[in-house]
Amino acid sequence: MKNVINDVEEKLRSKEYKLTSRREHILRVLLENKDKHLSAEEVYNLVKVKAPDVGLATVYRTLELFCDFDIIHGMDFGDGRKRYEFGGDDFMGHHHHHLICLKCGVILEVAEDLLEDLEERVNRDLGFDVQNHQLKIFGYCRNCKG
Amino acid sequence: MKNVINDVEEKLRSKEYKLTSRREHILRVLLENKDKHLSAEEVYNLVKVKAPDVGLATVYRTLELFCDFDIIHGMDFGDGRKRYEFGGDDFMGHHHHHLICLKCGVILEVAEDLLEDLEERVNRDLGFDVQNHQLKIFGYCRNCKG
């Protein structure tokens, strides 16, 4: 954890950005909620607990910054707001996918990457140079089905 | 085409909705642009050519209506606006996927459905009852790569 924070600091510093205390607070919130998919406003509310004087704009600006540095990773589940998750490719290894329950809205993760052969096929057959992919699976979770 | 319009009319009528002339214009635009992924405003602009007195709100309301009836199908490519495509499951058979070029923004479609085994595995291993999925593949198209 301290490690991660140092890594991030170094990463930012390598391009003349600072890991200010605001940014560190935001980073901590994201770290402490690795498993969740927080919206900007949720991050804001959590950050305010420890640092009541942060502004929402700063949260947005910092989230964008972290995305640019591939420290976090933004996604969209179609509920009208962007959501963020700690870990870009550098921190997380390869992407995982999301199962979204249509009833209760819970979001589960599938760690395994089963799409490599697909990527290869797309590459070969369509001449499309795959960089990344995003898979969302909608359905009913164990508790909601039936 | 006439067929489709009649189908839609019947579908709407079965639940006490009407296929008014405004709605038909909107439907036609979507039909004539099967291959595109129009935003609400793009639909609006195209509809205005034939029916200058339609309001943007009506377009939004109609798109929502059509989505509810699974006549069209909304999606999000992360550019801040929802996009629509003719054909829900009823009209199109199974879903296709999208290849999004990171440079020129072109969106290609992959018709084949290579995810069935994945669905099955998710179902079996995680007790998740899959209804639908959405796959976006980002990369560089033939023209932009290299």
Next chain:
DNA sequence: CTATGTGCAAATCCTTTGCAATCCA
């Protein structure tokens, strides 16, 4: 005639931006 559909403008929601003040190297 009555419920549904519609245009318009205002309202909402999330996000971005301008700007003056603040902070850090």
Next chain:
DNA sequence: TGGATTGCAAAGGATTTGCACATAG
């Protein structure tokens, strides 16, 4: 000190909503 960072409030863009009028059946 000087450029980066920030809070605040205002602006922005997409979408939704309230309401009075128009329309279809």
